[in-house]
Amino acid sequence: MTPDPTPELRFEDLVSEFSDTDGVTLPHGGGGFGRSALRYRGKIFAMFVRGDLVVKLPARRVDELVAAGHGQPFDANKGTPMREWFAAPPDCPLTWSALAREALDFARQTARTTALRRRVHKEVAATAPARAGRR
Numbered sequence: 001m002t003p004d005p006t007p008e009l010r011f012e013d014l015v016s017e018f019s020d021t022d023g024v025t026l027p028h029g030g031g032g033f034g035r036s037a038l039r040y041r042g043k044i045f046a047m048f049v050r051g052d053l054v055v056k057l058p059a060r061r062v063d064e065l066v067a068a069g070h071g072q073p074f075d076a077n078k079g080t081p082m083r084e085w086f087a088a089p090p091d092c093p094l095t096w097s098a099l100a101r102e103a104l105d106f107a108r109q110t111a112r113t114t115a116l117r118r119r120v121h122k123e124v125a126a127t128a129p130a131r132a133g134r135r
Contacts, residue, residue, distance in 0.1 A: 007090045011036070011048040014096055024104070033076065038100065040107035046100040049074070052087040053096045055103035062086045070094055 005013070018024045018038055025039045027047075037047035046055045054074045057065075062084060066072055071088040073081030088099055 004090075007048070007051045007053075010090070010096055011053065014038070014046070014053070014100055017097060018100070018104070021104070023108075038104075040104055041111050043107055043111070045103040045107040049076075049087070052089050053092075053099060054085055054087050055099050056084050057086055057099075057103055057106055059083045061102075061106075065094075 015026055015038065019026060023041050025042070027036045027038065029035055034044050034047060036049070037044040039045065044056065046053060048054070052071070052074075062073055065086050065088075070092050071086055073083075074085035074087040075081045076085075086099075088094065088096065092099075
């Protein structure tokens with residue numbers, strides 16, 4: 001029987017899994033928040049923190065996962081849980097791969113929504129002077 005891989009090795013496998021995914025950048029090392037993060041278009045969607053996989057998901061999904069006993073809200077060592085961040089411990093019954101894929105899907109959805117809002121805002125701003133002159 002082979003021993004379970006360490007959490008560090010599991011995260012390294014996860015990084016390898018996402019290495020060829022369009023829009024995803026791999027951890028860059030160094031110091032500070034997010035040094036071990038997988039990012040989609042510059043936004044963190046999964047990272048390795050204190051032995052746990054931490055993923056960004058919709059707040060309601062985080063609540064569901066916590067209620068099911070799969071992990072806890074992530075608090076970044078500040079004592080206040082972050083609403084859209086979930087920490088999955090190494091013994092979480094859900095695979096880290098599945099959680100990271102779910103987080104990537106959420107990051108993609110958020111990026112599309114943000115891009116659409118920016119486009120609408122620009123269009124409204126561009127037409128605002130024209131509308132102000134009409135009465």
